[in-house]
Amino acid sequence: MELRQIQYFIQLYKDLNITKASKNLYISQQGLSKSVSRLEEELGFSLFDRHTSGVEPTREADFLFQHFNKIANSYHELLLAIDNIRQNRVLKIAAYHGFALSCRKDFLSGYRASYPQSEIRYQEKNNHDIPEQLLYQHADVAFMQAPIPETLTSVHLLHREPVHLVMDKRHPLALKGNVRLPELHSQNLLLLDSMEDFNTFILKQAVKKGVSCQVQDTTGINEFLHILHGSSLVGFASRRMFQYYSFPEVAFVPFAASEYEKYPELTIETHLVTPADITPDETARQFIDYITQKTLLKG
Template identity: 25%
Template sequence: MELEQLRHLVKVAEQENFTRAAELVGLSQSALSRSVARLEEELGQPIFERQSRKVALTDAGRLLLDRARIVLTMLDDVTAEIADNGRSGKVRVAAIPTIAPYFLPECLRSFHRLFPQAQLIVLEDTTEALLKKVTDGEVDIAIGALPIGTKYVEVEPLFEEELLLVTGREHPLAAKPAVCLADIAELPFVLLGEAHCLSDNVVSFCRQHSFHPVSVERTSQLSMVQELVALGHGVSLIPDMARARDTSPARVYRSLSGPPPTRTVAMITNPYRYHSQIVRKFAEHLRGSRAAN
């Protein structure tokens, strides 16, 4: 059993397709099929069930896939540790969509100035997807918002930020001296889809204050929430970091009277993985970056 065969197994399992997997590993489909076939011969039983449009793991294949990932992860960690010089190397950082475009750019620029030889690889995805990638070792550091319920990851709060009420410029609340919860309890809300944790933060805050926001529209982009609010479709609660990047005169941002709604931005890592010096330095850089927020 060879390491390359294990890598081929993992790639085919991820893609559920020999053709796509072959393209990703730089082999012909026939060469990749032979590699997996030799592995199956050595085990004495099939790893994949060949179906019409995809391949699926057998019970033996699922067991082998788990062990293969462990072996490959250990090998990658050893290789990274041996080559670790503290100045270069990859940092695979990911963030949820309501954080990535607002918080990461300046953080990445300032880190690049300090460590120009480091290679920063950035991914944006939902919390659920990022947690899986951290657990599987595909991402070194993820940035999300509390609460984080997944086991086997380390969660470190970075900073807390206010969620601001956003209305269209012509909305009656835009000119009101102070806005309280009673003012928004019956208003239509524009929210992100349920896959986004910001919506959970908003709904949770409202429920804690004895009302449920009436969601009239949901979208997958925070920028679209802002545009719909500007068009008069409803109001919303937006992170302060997004407000800081909004230069449109069509929207007005207000703090709510009383204890404001907030979210806690956190760094998520896998404590069971080896973290290179450059990854640890990026984590420290994130801790310092919260001062700007």
């Protein structure tokens, strides 16, 4: 039995689909099928029932999954320990798109200054891709917007920021002190592609309340304010996301206080997260402690 066979089994167990699992593993479907079949032959019993729509784990697979998962996690911890012995441990940090713009400019550089011997690799991903980055060890820690899945643990709430409506200052809604959800009726929306969970929520609430609004387009954070300026479109964002942008022609208008109280989803929470079933090693723990202390001191 090889470690790779165990890793392939775990991926297929989670995805329940050979096509999806093979893509996540970056191998061919045929290669994955052969590996799992060889593992079944070696064990002497089936791990999956095959169907045209996917696979279904057998009772034996359910029993073995927790043991195989422990083996995979222990192997990952072993690799981290070896890296530390070799003194070439690279801390891999993932974050959602736009996270760096929502922080102080010295947020990560301050850590490097405090721990000059530490090496960091930082990358931004779509928020919904972050759990996969952590679970498959492409990242050690991550900054993620809520909601946080059960497979991850929030080790620190970094900040909580209310979502505002964003629009050209000449837009009628820009003249209001605050806005209620029904006032979005007949508005054309420009959505940020990095706020998928929020976008889903706001559109569902609009349907529930009978509010008819049209999604005109989605865009990235760099084009967002430029598109809103001079248009009749309305977008959603937090002020923190655009703290380094100078755009006086665009207005940020909050929702009514009662809306924030009624709908927690109108507030963006950013958490520092780690895999739920893996204990952070010394390098990751050092970073977690630094971030926690730094943000607590600011508060």
